[in-house]
Amino acid sequence: MMGTKIVNQLQMSLMMLLLMIASMATAANSKGIGTIVFVTGQATIERESIAMPVTSDLRLHAGDTIHTQENGKAYIRFDDQGLITLEANSELLIEAYQKSEIEEKSAFKFTLRKGQMRSITGNGAQQHKNRYRLNTPVAAIGVRGTDFITKADDLTTQVKVITGGVIVSPFNDQCSPLAVGPCENEAAKELFASNTQYLQIQKGMSAPEIKQIQVSEMESESDNSAETWLAEINESSGESETSNSESTESSNQTTLNTEIDRTNWDKDQVIARIDEIDQQLESNGVTEVKPTELFWGRWENFEAPEGANYVVASSDYAIYRQLSSAYQAPQGIVAFDMVNAQAAYVNGYRTYNATVTDAQMQIDFNRSSFETNLTVNSEGQNFDLTSKGSVLATGVLRSVSLPGSNTTLQGALNHDATEAATLFNRTYNANERVHGLINWTASD
Template sequence: MSFYPQSPVCRPASAVLAVAAFVLSAGAWAAEAGRVVFVSGEAGTVGKPLAVGDAVQEGDELVTGKNGYVYVRTVDQGLLILRPSSKARIVQYHVDTQVPENTRVKLELVTGVARAVSGEAVKKARQNFRFNTPVAAIGVRGTDFTVFTDQETSSVAVTAGAVVVSGFGGNCAPGGTGPCEHAASRELAAGQPGQMLQVRRGQTQPRLTVGGSTPNTVAPPRNDEPVAKADGVQGVPVLDPLKADLLNQSVVRQNNVPQQPEPQPLPPQIGPSTPIVEVPPELPQAQLLWGRWEAVNGKAPTLAAADTAAATPVARSGSYAIYRTPGTTFQSPEQGSIGFSLAQSEAIVRNEATSAVTMATLQNGKLNVDFGKATFATSFDLIDNQQTFALQAEGKVSRDGQLSGNSQFNKPTNMNVTGAIAGPDGSSAAYIFSSRLDPARVANGVTQWVK
């Protein structure tokens, strides 16, 4: 039995004419989405294996076997990489060179692991880019990201730029175009190392996770996969000269129609290779899991009990909790200091007189830790119904990175704080806070910080 899906024997003449008309249309590139610049192991499209130099068209389905890798350089100089045991579809890749904002790109990862690097056209029309999985929609901010998915769960990690992710539901449907941006969608930026957004079937709001299985551990990259830099520019693979040339050459255009590169000798056949497996240390660095454990105002919990079953409680107050995953606990140094930036937060305000609950927002967050004095100071502005409250706290830092704030009635502290520092070299922190804003209202929330 062939590994590759079977294709129809013929196509109707009307379909051929439609394709020809599209290719000749002014201002638009042909339906070619990109070209294969590297393939190893079992990798193919409908009815045939893929080879270096093959064109990938709109509508094509790419499939890799258990040892298969395929790299596709898109027509706008982006990159799509499919790792072993994966299936993806090029639903649409229409680049409009005359009116860039009319560019339309839609990709689907059916199963497995894929990495997508935005091309120049996508960067100019981010509002028209969509990357679907069976359970989620992903939009970009000029981005390099990696996705793992099966039929029930999708996990997204970001290397450069940022993504906006939403589960399907409400106005966010699989058939839509562009990112799903609404109250339940969440963003993840590359400046948050070790973090992922995870979506499970039936959940509209993604959950931010730290640690656990990442797309790179599910299907590790080859050692020649291009390395992303901070500005999103791709490094040059080192496997063979032909692939390096193909990855860096520009698509030749005449009358807005891309031409096939000049024929070049193909490299010797590359047999199946054993992926380099990332072997985690026996005691991985412990990370923090944080979120809301109960539903509030119709919003589903963001912290699932299944994810914290093996974790150790760090803090719990009101609707929020923080856990530490198994592993080596961060140890505070004897000297030095760290300044953190507020990366993620959620807060609620309860009116004890009316039982009303509103979602609040946080701005201008600061967290500074002085290890020499074993102290910390933190502050932010909490906004509730256009009213701003300046909250701050001081407290102690234990040897294992625990944050214990002073009483909210011990000035200048006016909120209770409990949390921890975690990650390699203290790269992240999280704490829960609570504060009485006035005789009727109390605030409760969780914050996540990065260096």
């Protein structure tokens, strides 16, 4: 009798478990944030402490963890056209995937606990880059508008960029794994699309380092074009490739197929040209206008001027440059005056307008160094920012960690170093920072 009772209890428990799995599968196919479009080998999904096999057309939800086995591989297409491929022996947690018209309510957050993944950010993350975060056991990864590959284990993280750029930071007092968005601090380092380099950070390192690619270090898939990868997904999910033929005509193009509806990093991600610094010259009654060679913009879909080249970027802005002639550094020390600026103060989920005052920049071209001082004013608070750094041979400005420097700054000079544009960011903690851009002209 006792044995029969135990068997009945086990049968009842099994039936309840099967009903839960069936219910979960039904819910998964009715709502969600994305879909498994193709899976090979063995893979499982963990949802609310219940594991079940991964199958094609399975809908995904925030909170899901996907596990691939030794022979497993999964392709994910999110509803905003974002794409992820998860390689064998990998574990990926989808912590949040929410797009909102309100910046603070958007969140795109993942944790790659181990393994390798390739990600092409979707339309939502493209519009809200400040709300995208990929964590690994040792680092936080933010994006600039991106197709990138990440490998991770408990000790090491490697990132290779196919298109766009990333910013990688170790976890520290200014970079919490609990936060959303990129970590902008002195320890962070950027990497942009390259066939020869990748970023690596290991546990205990104070900052990532750029390394040269060896074939054995990043798998051969990293050399595939985005178009080839997307075609593979479309073919695997039974979609026709003919609709994307225009976007894949040339292997030299980096524009993703029209289904992704994204733009070329090198030309189309600047929203507005910087206000022209007009220098009017009176000559025989004719006014000649000298336009700036520097362009900036927020990350939106906007076509940059033909021939303008990307120079530097932050999570908020990018600077492009179109030199009228080769850059030539002058001699001596040159002071610069602020022409105009944009700035913001971020506290938690709120972003406040800010003003910039008392801005000064001095460049010592003999020593290839610079220093800036400025004050950001917002919500009754004054933030004093100082940055020191190097002037590269190309006319690019980059801050370095030096005594008295508390702000990350990067920028560019025009061909004769009479104009400059700079991006600045100072992070105070995981929730509070100030950032912006300044347009400069050399003092008379």
